[in-house]
Amino acid sequence: PNYVKYCDDIVYKNLLHTVGVSIAYISDNMDPENVFPPLFESRLELEIPNLIFIPSLDANDKKGFYQLLHSLVNDILFMSTLIPRLDKEAEQTYEELIHNEADIKEMKQEILLSVDKALEEASQFCRDFERYNYFWLEDREYCMELFLEYGRILDPDEIDMVANKDPAAPKPTPPTIEAFREMIDGYESLHGEIDAISPAQVFNAFFQVDVRPFRQALINIVRKWGNM
Numbered sequence: 325p326n327y328v329k330y331c332d333d334i335v336y337k338n339l340l341h342t343v344g345v346s347i348a349y350i351s352d353n354m355d356p357e358n359v360f361p362p363l364f365e366s367r368l369e370l371e372i373p374n375l376i377f378i379p380s381l382d383a384n385d386k387k388g389f390y391q392l393l394h395s396l397v398n399d400i401l402f403m404s405t406l407i408p409r410l411d412k413e414a415e416q417t418y419e420e421l422i423h424n425e426a427d428i429k430e431m432k433q434e435i436l437l438s439v440d441k442a443l444e445e446a447s448q449f450c451r452d453f454e455r456y457n458y459f460w461l462e463d464r465e466y467c468m469e470l471f472l473e474y475g476r477i478l479d480p481d482e483i484d485m486v487a488n489k490d491p492a493a494p495k496p497t498p499p500t501i502e503a504f505r506e507m508i509d510g511y512e513s514l515h516g517e518i519d520a521i522s523p524a525q526v527f528n529a530f531f532q533v534d535v536r537p538f539r540q541a542l543i544n545i546v547r548k549w550g551n552m
Contacts, residue, residue, distance in 0.1 A: 328410055328411055329411055330516075331410055332409065332410040332414070334417070336418055336421060339403065339404050339407065340404075340421075340422055340425060340428075342425065343400055343401060343403055344425075344428060344431075345368075346400040347401075347432065348431060350363070350396070350435055351396070351431045351434055351435055353421050353530050354438040354528065354530040356528070356529035358529075362529070362531060362532035363530045364385050364393075364531050364532070365531070365532040365533070366379055366389055366532075366542075367533075367534045367536075368533050368534065368537065368538040369537040369541070370460065370537070370538050370541040370542060370545075373460065373461055375453060377450070377533070379392060380422075381443045381446055381447055389531075390443060391441065393436070393439050397436075398430055400429075401419070401423065401432075404418045404419040404421075404422040404423075405417070407495070432483070438528055438530065441527075441528050442528035442530065445527040446525075446527050446531065446533050449525055449533065450533075453542075457548055459476075459542065459549060464549060468552055470483070471499060471503075471507070472496075472498070472499060473498075474494050474496060475497040475498060475499040475500065476499070476503060477507075478494060482494050482499075503541070506549075508550055511546055511547075511549050511550030513549065518539060518542050518543050521535060522535065523535055523539070526537075
């Protein structure tokens with residue numbers, strides 16, 4: 325019996341080491357002080373009418389990044405279930421012992437908290453791009469008709485006034501050549517502004533967002549406005 329307990333302890337300590345090394349690898353890569361390259365990445369894409377992340381940042385999405393990380397940690401802990409407890413008189417399995425190890429519990433909690441923080445920062449970053457949503461939400465042809473009739477792009481309140489035949493609505497004024505030039509220059513300026521957006525953004529040291537797919541889609545849309 326003493327020999328069995330001796331061997332049981334060896335198996336337990338090595339299982340604990342195996343699980344600990346794998347979880348610590350993720351935890352260390354999430355520590356900003358270690359200055360490692362980002363360990364995970366999601367792509368920001370424009371799927372009209374929405375901006376989306378691939379994989380998704382929605383915590384409830386089974387194929388999303390949060391669930392991916394959660395599954396990864398659980399898979400690492402699952403290693404402790406692969407060997408039956410040698411000491412048959414022991415009350416707990418290796419899995420239960422390892423799950424209750426203070427260091428393992430602490431690292432797991434730190435990982436999930438880091439993920440929560442990174443996803444929140446990335447979501448806020450995405451919301452900053454909503455200022456461009458006019459370009460993919462508005463009807464280009466309709467805006468062109470308004471421009472040709474009123475000499476400029478009307479704001480939403482003015483469009484409502486025109487639709488309701490409000491006496492205070494803007495009066496038809498054909499555009500000048502200079503008005504065309506100003507519009508084209510404005511889109512050219514926007515093209516440069518969007519092109520200057522950083523191709524990638526890192527959050528909480530370990531999570532990178534690839535902005536290039538969204539940036540290219542937005543450039544293409546703005547180019548269509550300018551060409552029109």
